[in-house]
Every structure is written in structure tokens, then in C-alpha cells.
Amino acid sequence: MGIIAHLKAAEILEQVWHARHEVPAGYSVRNVVFMGMGEPLDNFDALLGALRGLTHQSLFDLASKHVTVSTVGASPERIRRLADAAPKVRLALSLHSATLPLRQQLIPSATSMPALTDALDYHARSTGCGLMVEYLLIDGVNDRQCDADALAAFCAERDAASASAMPLMSRKQARAAAGYVNLIPFNPTEVGAAHGYATPSDESVERFHAWLREKHGVNALVRWTSAVGRDAQGACGQLVA
Template identity: 50%
Template sequence: MLDLPSLESFASLHNLREAHLRSLYNHLLRGGAAGCGAASARPFPGVEELAAKLRACSRAPFPRAAALALSSQFAPATSSVVFASPSSGGAKLKVSLAGGAFVETVLIRHASSRSPTGRRYTVCVSSQSGCARRCSFCSTGTMGLRAQLSGAEILEQVLHAQAYLKSIDEPPSSLTNLVYMGMGEPLDNMPAVLESLRGLTHQSLFGFAPRRVTLSTVGASPARIRELADAAPGINLALSLHAANETTRERIMPAARAADFGELEAALDYWAGRSGRGAMLEYLVIPGVNDGGEDARLLADFVRRREEGKKSGASVNLIPYNPTLAGEQFLFESPSDEAMVGFKAELGRWGVGGVIRWSTKGGRDVGGACGQLVVEGEGGG
């Protein structure tokens, strides 16, 4: 149902209007249909019941023949949740795709005084099963690239996240933000990611405000950053910088060799010109690798270059390295909380602020923290 091009072709073939599709998505995403929102790949049960509900919930009655054809050709989701693991920071869902690959989707919990449950969630979605970029700190890269997700499979992760929240809270906790920071490099799957962005921000579908959506990239392709700026300037861009020294950055992320700082910075300036705001710089703090005084000075210089005469700016997110099998090969260790605070203070000495993203540590107990996503086989993650 979330394969938007296929469904739109179906609608055109069956003379369905926009109001019919709005009715359908209200039914699917807001719990109108039996079985909708559940982690199931089964077609809609009860064709007559479906047709009656669709006819009743819209001023434009849904044709019964179209409802019959719809339920025979489409399912609420082609993916399914294998299991859900509650964690210290929220939850991790292991999702089985129709082609046999697996991905992990993470729910990050935040305190919220505005929610009836006292909490809200950010959903962290995957765009690929595995990843070809092989960052030294990231477990996903140890899998290699196994599958590109379709736009529908990316959107279905949000559907599964909503269903999980309904199962643990009544009323369900709010799902307020979405980040492309799960498995995979989003810009290596650009067509599907752009298709999913269309569904995420469409008011008749998931209705996320673009400013509530963040896409994170390793920045290996400045050309694709520019393409994203042209196609989706309303969302937020996060760059995995992790070092402002090119040699250190290439050590941490071999994919960084594809573009030097001049090309990367020009792409960031282009992004800022199209979007009206700078990128978020993600900086994974790894003791003994990128956490020294000189590292802080170079990072401050990188930020200031975004500001000088360009008004693009940049914000810095400081992320503590989480233990991973990938990082163990390089003897990486997690920084103490005191070390994180100290690096932030050192950055401040050079006139640049930073925010320590403590929430990226949440989920370590189930392998769901930043950098820890990896799946093998049909069992546990």
C-alpha cells in the first residue's frame, strides 16, 4: 500500500480520485481497516467489510470493484516485524523484508510534557540492508551491502513503529521526528529515499513536517548532497564529519577518500544556499583518535568556515562512541562522560558550541545504539 507509484498507477487505471486515496490512507495509517498497522504481510481480510468502511469514511464513496481489486493486488505491508526489543533508550525492531533481507529500526524515547504518556519518540529508519561504506566504528558496515530498500519498505518501518507504540501505550506515545540514521547510506539509495520523503511529508499520509526529518550522510558524494538540496531543501541535513583533519577522517571513514574537504565544503555551502540553513555536523568522539585539543581547534575552524561570508552556519552534535564489533578491530574505546564534557569545553575555548547527544547511548543493552545496528539470519539481531 505504501508503494506510491504503483498505487497511483492503480488509481489512474480504476478512475479513483485524490479523495479516494486520502480515504484509503486514512484507513491504513490511522487504524480504520482490520489488520492495518499490524506487522503482517497478509492482504486485507474481508473485502466486503473493507469496501463498506472505505465507502463510509469518505464523501467520495470508494467503488466496491476497486476495493476488491485493491485487496487482491496490495497488502498493508510487504515487510513484517520479526521481534521487538524494548531497550533503555526506547526499542529496536527487527524487520524482515519480502526479498529475505533484514533491517533494524530504532525508536528513541524522549521525555515530553506535552504527551499524555510523558514521552515522545524519534524513529530511526534504515535505507539499506547492510552498507558498503564500511566505517570503522559501525557494525552495519561489517555486513556489506545486502539489499537496497524500496521507498515503500522505508515507509513501512514507520508503520511498524506506529503499531509498536500502539501496542505499549494507550493512547500511543507521539512519533514526532524521523531520522535516516539506521542501516545504510541514504544517498547511495537516492531514488527510494526521495520517494519515501514524498510519503513522509505528504499531509494525507504520514504528515511529518520537513523540519522534523533529518537525513544523515557520510558525505562521500558532494554531487548527491547537491541533488538532495534541489529535491528536498525543507528537511535537515546531517553530515558524519567525525574529524576535521582529512587524514584522520579517512582513517575513521574510508569512504571519505572519495571527496576532499574543498568539494565537501562547497556542497555544504550549496545546501545552505538552497535550504536557508546549515548542516548539522555529527562528530563521533573516539578517545585517542579525534578527541585532542588540536582536533577541537580544527573542528572549530571547519565550523567558522561555514559562517564566514556565507551565512550558512553549522551546528555540532558530539556523539560518544558506542562499543561495536567493528570498532573493536581498531581498539576503539568509549569515552567517559567527563571526557565528553571536556571535549565540548575545549571546543568552546575556540568559540564554537556543541551539543552532546547523550541519547545516542540509549539502546546499548539491545545493540540498538548509534553504530550498533547489524543483523544476521532469522534469529536475534
């Protein structure tokens, strides 16, 4: 779809305001994730303004640990700036492949892996927060055992960087510093079909999940709920296409 406009901080916060007034009685907005609205780090100043508003006690008063910024990691320098400016806000990375050639195929803006991992490790050391990895599983593309092995190695390196920041951390700190992986089965779109991408079978997803958890001990979760709305072309990743 391309960039139409950058939202102002107030426009971002207004979405949360509307969400607060739409939730049923007895419920509240407790978590906010910057995802599915373009690349947040491309709109860095407005992002910081929105983060300040979300966590300010006189505005939305959300705990920083309940706010997550998701990025494809195209700007390692801005990941470092985010760590300095909002050290308690959590970070999510849309990875989709732990090897650069395949990652660049899936994410054309992907930068070099050393630059990206250096920035991620800086974020971990600065914040003490573990990285959430978003991994879209595409049938026959990035759901092989070699892909799981590469992803597990990537996660192990990031966890080691977090641990090195706090060698005497408590169990509570260790849990906060440990990263985890969200496995998201691909939802079909016309654009995806044009590239030959298809949804993996449930068995394939479970096998990939088992490789991560049982073979490598990676904290991973399958987001089966991402398929909700698939029949109406409104599931995760389908809204624009």
C-alpha cells in the same frame, strides 16, 4: 556488513507506519531521521520518494523541517541534488574528523574536503538550513584539542556560508541557518577493539565539549543517551557488530 539490498520508498515508509502504530497512546511520530540504515544518498530515488511520502499532507504530513537525512558525504554531487529536490529537509553529516587523513581512516569512503565543503555550502545557500554535524568521539583518536580546533573551524566556515545566503536574515532565520554539533561518545564493539578504538572518559568528553563551546562558541551537545543499551550490545553503532 555490506550492502544487502536497497529498500524501496514504500518499504521505508512502512517502517514509519509501523512506528506510528507502536507508540503509546497520546504520543506521535513527529521527527524522522534517515540514519543507521546504510547511506541514504546511495539509494537516492527511493529516498526522494520516501521524503515525498513523509511530507505529503495526505500521507504522513510531517513538516519538512522535522525530517533529516544523514550522510557520510561520500557523494557531494548528491548533496547538491538533495538541496535542489528537497530544499526544506534538514541535512546531517557524519564527520568524525575535520581533517582528511584522519577522516579517511575513520570513513574509507570519505571524499576530498573541498568537494565536500563546496556541496555543503551549496546546500546551506539553497535551503537556508544549518548543518547538523555528527561527531563520534574516540579516545586518543579524534578527541584532542587540535581536533576540537579543526572541528570549530569547519563549523565556522559552514555558518559563514549560511549567513552569506541571507545577509538580512531575521533572528528566527539566523537560528535555523546556524549549524550544531552532536558529540557521540564511542560505544565499544569487537570491530572497534580490533582497531584499538576505546570509549573516552566522561572527563575527556566534557573537556572536548568545553573546548568547542567555551573556546570557540560552537553550538554543541553531548548525546549521553547514545550509550543506552551498551550492556546488551544494542547501543548506537553496536547493532551490526
